[in-house]
Amino acid sequence: DAGVIQSPRHEVTEMGQEVTLRCKPISGHDYLFWYRQTMMRGLELLIYFNNNVPIDDSGMPEDRFSAKMPNASFSTLKIQPSEPRDSAVYFCASSSRANVLTFGAGSRLTVL
Amino acid sequence: SQKIEQNSEALNIQEGKTATLTCNYTNYSPAYLQWYRQDPGRGPVFLLLIRENEKEKRKERLKVTFDTTLKQSLFHITASQPADSATYLCALLNSGGYQKVTFGTGTKLQVIP
Numbered sequence: 001d002a003g004v005i006q007s008p009r010h011e012v013t014e015m016g017q018e019v020t021l022r023c024k025p026i027s028g029h030d031y032l033f034w035y036r037q038t039m040m041r042g043l044e045l046l047i048y049f050n051n052n053v054p055i056d057d058s059g060m061p062e063d064r065f066s067a068k069m070p071n072a073s074f075s076t077l078k079i080q081p082s083e084p085r086d087s088a089v090y091f092c093a094s095s096s097r098a099n100v101l102t103f104g105a106g107s108r109l110t111v112l
Numbered sequence: 113s114q115k116i117e118q119n120s121e122a123l124n125i126q127e128g129k130t131a132t133l134t135c136n137y138t139n140y141s142p143a144y145l146q147w148y149r150q151d152p153g154r155g156p157v158f159l160l161l162i163r164e165n166e167k168e169k170r171k172e173r174l175k176v177t178f179d180t181t182l183k184q185s186l187f188h189i190t191a192s193q194p195a196d197s198a199t200y201l202c203a204l205l206n207s208g209g210y211q212k213v214t215f216g217t218g219t220k221l222q223v224i225p
Contacts (some may be wrong), residue, residue, distance in 0.1 A: 004155075031211060042217035043156070043201065056212055091155050099144065099205055101213060103155030 004104035006092050012110045018080040021107045024073055025094030033093040033101060034067055034077050043091070049075065082111045114139045116204060116216035124222045125192055133187040133219045135202035140214075143207040145178055145185050150199045150218065159200075160187075164207070192223045 005024040013019055025032050033048040047057040052069045060067070064083070069075040079086055089108050093101040115138040125131045135145070144163045148156035162169045162178045162185070169176045175188040189196050201218040205211065 033213070035215075043215040045212060045214060048211065050211065093155070099161065099211075099213070100146070100158050101148075101156075101203075102158070105153075106155050 004092055004094050004102055006090075006104035006107050008107055009105065010108045010110075012112065013082055014112050015083055016081040017111075018078065019082045019086075019109060019111075021077040021090050021092075021109070023075045023077070023092030023104060025075070025092070026096075026102055027073065029094035029096045029102070030072075031095040031097075032069060032075050033095070034075070035091040035093065035103075037089045037091060037106070038087075046077070079109075082109075084111045087111050114214070116140070116202060116214060118200075118202060118216040119219045120217060122220040122222055124224060127192060127194060127223055127225050129192055131189040131192045131196065131221055131223070133200050133221065135185040135187070135216055137183050137204060140183075140204050141207045142180075142204040144205055145176075146203045146205075146213070147174075147176055147185075147187050148201045148203060148215075150201060156201055156215075189221075192221075194223045194225050197221055197223050 007022045030051050034046040035043050037043045046059045047067045049069045067077045087110050089106045091106045093103040095101050117136045146161045147159045150156040160176045162176050173190045177186045199218040199220045201215050203213050203215045
């Protein structure tokens with residue numbers, strides 16, 4: 001298995017632009033998580049899905065953030081419009097039991 | 113408020129010694145606690161899981177203890193090696209039926225040859 005695959009690995013964009021981050025979880029995993037990591041706040045859970053259904057999005061910072069999981073093999077995290085304070089590394093993780101997480105390599109976002 | 117606290121300062125240790133990292137939590141009733149390793153530029157990698165009714169878990173040179181009275185977990189690496197240098201994160205799943213895994217901020221370990 002190739003593991004959890006995220007794209008892009010790096011994204012540099014200007015304030016106000018739309019950003020879309022993508023994730024392909026491990027086949028057979030029924031939980032998918034989106035985390036954000038910064039030096040100041042560490043690893044924060046944004047949202048997680050179970051069987052493609054969003055279960056808890058209380059960590060999504062504001063309405064500019066949205067996440068979808070149209071099928072079991074794909075999820076997106078969208079930021080529109082982006083702001084400099086959104087600069088962070090965004091991780092996707094998947095799990096078959098929601099206890100042992102397998103993380104992707106992350107998407108480093110820089111908003112200028 | 114809920115908190116998961118790990119030493120924010122880096123831990124420097126001589127090769128061959130035992131490294132001990134601490135994870136303290138407040139206002140959680142964890143069903144289990146996990147430890148992950150994170151190398152620069154990579155995602156965290158799962159190491160060990162310990163359940164609320166377990167006191168200790170071992171895996172090769174790694175040992176985790178879990179004290180629900182003290183609300184603390186200790187993570188030990190015996191016979192440490194430079195390759196063990198990384199950031200180590202603890203994570204909790206709160207009991208209550210929700211599958212929300214919350215992470216501490218991590219402790220950076222540097223093993224000096």
